[in-house]
Amino acid sequence: MSQLTWLRPDTIDFPPAGRALADPNGLLAIGGDLSIPRLLNAYRQGIFPWYQDGQPLLWWCPDPRTVLYPRSLHISRSMRKFRKQTGLRVTFDRAFASVMRGCAEPRDYTDATWITTEMQDAYCDLHRLGYAHSVEVWDGPALVGGLYGVALGRVFFGESMFSRRTNASKLAFMHLVERLQTWNFQLIDCQMPTDHLFSLGAESIGRETFRRQLADHCNEAVADHWRTDDAEI
Numbered sequence: 001m002s003q004l005t006w007l008r009p010d011t012i013d014f015p016p017a018g019r020a021l022a023d024p025n026g027l028l029a030i031g032g033d034l035s036i037p038r039l040l041n042a043y044r045q046g047i048f049p050w051y052q053d054g055q056p057l058l059w060w061c062p063d064p065r066t067v068l069y070p071r072s073l074h075i076s077r078s079m080r081k082f083r084k085q086t087g088l089r090v091t092f093d094r095a096f097a098s099v100m101r102g103c104a105e106p107r108d109y110t111d112a113t114w115i116t117t118e119m120q121d122a123y124c125d126l127h128r129l130g131y132a133h134s135v136e137v138w139d140g141p142a143l144v145g146g147l148y149g150v151a152l153g154r155v156f157f158g159e160s161m162f163s164r165r166t167n168a169s170k171l172a173f174m175h176l177v178e179r180l181q182t183w184n185f186q187l188i189d190c191q192m193p194t195d196h197l198f199s200l201g202a203e204s205i206g207r208e209t210f211r212r213q214l215a216d217h218c219n220e221a222v223a224d225h226w227r228t229d230d231a232e233i
Helices: 036-044 077-085 096-103 117-128 168-182 195-199 207-217
Strands: 005-007 027-031 058-060 065-068 089-092 132-139 142-152 155-163 187-191 203-205
Touching: 036 117, 036 142, 065 207, 077 168, 089 168, 096 117, 096 132, 096 142, 096 155, 117 132, 117 142, 132 168, 142 168, 155 168, 155 207, 187 207
Parallel strands: 005 027, 155 187
Antiparallel strands: 027 058, 065 187, 065 203, 089 132, 132 142, 142 155
């Protein structure tokens, strides 16, 4: 029977992923902190933090895992038309903290957020170190959508996205995936399944298959593509 592990403050180690609960799917451990070494160790093992204000820090590794292989991106006819006609502008790594704040805004279905102030501080630290990245969508000077995540080797771990205009987050995701194709990224972790992600080409794979692919691709040496002069489209 699976049992949750309370993480010790003096180590960044996690229990084996196979000990994660089936209900709720993937809950693996409690506690610890959001230090850079712990976060990087977690991502390399397919583990991510997800909790709300008032809860202890919770760590997850669900089975199956929702992923998108960059060359499997599906763009609908209507979205292709929107992209040709829109005046929205897309940039990379120009407003990371603002994108996180946008992702933390209340949604139509809930006022709760798991992107706490503590989480925002930790991922802004990851961004300053070159691990976390954002895609921004602008309408003139106004930020109207975007997404953020973590890149390790040739894997991008998507965390959250938001829209203040119709299709803004989809536009950000399309541009991201196309960039990742160009940079020869092998895998995008989408974490949990949604109809929206599946419509874009995502699929479900087993947890151990996912973790083997992380072992293959997370530690590959890659050029720093993110902070180039052409980070605007």
